Amino acid sequence: MENEKKNFTVLGSETEFDGVLEFTDDLKINGRFNGTIIATGNLEIDKAAICTVDKMAANSIIISGNVTGNIEAAERVEMCNGSKVKGNVTTARLRIADNVDFEGQVTMLEKEPDVDLFSVASDEFKQSLILKSDTEN
Numbered sequence: 748m749e750n751e752k753k754n755f756t757v758l759g760s761e762t763e764f765d766g767v768l769e770f771t772d773d774l775k776i777n778g779r780f781n782g783t784i785i786a787t788g789n790l791e792i793d794k795a796a797i798c799t800v801d802k803m804a805a806n807s808i809i810i811s812g813n814v815t816g817n818i819e820a821a822e823r824v825e826m827c828n829g830s831k832v833k834g835n836v837t838t839a840r841l842r843i844a845d846n847v848d849f850e851g852q853v854t855m856l857e858k859e860p861d862v863d864l865f866s867v868a869s870d871e872f873k874q875s876l877i878l879k880s881d882t883e884n
Contacts, residue, residue: 753772753773753788754772754773755772755773755774755775756770756772756773756774756775757774757775757776757777758774758775758776758777758778758780759777759778760777760778760793760795761778762777762778762779763778763779763780763781764778764779764780764781764782765780765781765782766781766782766783767782767783767784767785768780768782768783768784768785768786769784769785769786770786770787770788771786771787771788772788773788773789773790773791774786774788774789774790774791775790775791775792775793776790776791776792776793776796776798776812777793777795777796778795778796778797779796779797779798780796780797780798780799780800781798781799781800782800782801783800783801783802783803784800784802784803784804784805785802785804786804786805786806787805787806788805788806789805789806789807789808789809790803790805790807790808790809791808791809791811792808792809792810792811792812792813792814792830793811793812794811794812794827794829794830795812796811796812796813797812797813798812798813798814798815798816799815799816800814800815800816800817800818800834801816801817802816802817802819803816803817803818803819804818804819804820805819805820805821806820806821806822807820807821807822807823807824807825808820808823808824808825808838809824809825809827810824810825810826810827810830810832811827811828811829811830812830812831813830813831813832814830814831814832814833814834815832815833815834816833816834817834817835817836817837818832818834818835818836818837818838819836819837819838820836820837820838820839821838821839821856822838822839822840823838823839823840823841823842824836824838824840824841824842825841825842825844826842826843826844826847826849827844827847828844828845828846828847829846829847830844830847830848831847831848831849832847832848832849832850832851833849833850833851834850834851835851835852835853835854836851836852836853836854837853837854837856838853838854838855838856839855839856839857841853841855
């Protein structure tokens, strides 16, 4: 079902949303958002947008505007030129452009090794991590 189209929703510049927002498709926020975002789709924060969240979680998050709160992205977070981000970021890949005002901590997610953590000795597990990281570069 790869040719199945995803919906793309836009919260316009005049929109103000307070609460919990959950979605599976793609969303672009141009206005104001306060609350929690829990998504499996992709999220884009426009340069005019102002978001205050306790948690913003999505597959990938592109920020051009102003975000205050913790950010989690399974795949990637991108902070574009001129954006302001205040909060902790957890993601597998991170790109921060020039002229970004970022205040917070970053935690990088690593892909899980192809070995069952509970079935091997700790030395074997460490070796599998070393071998996996050598092959990824």
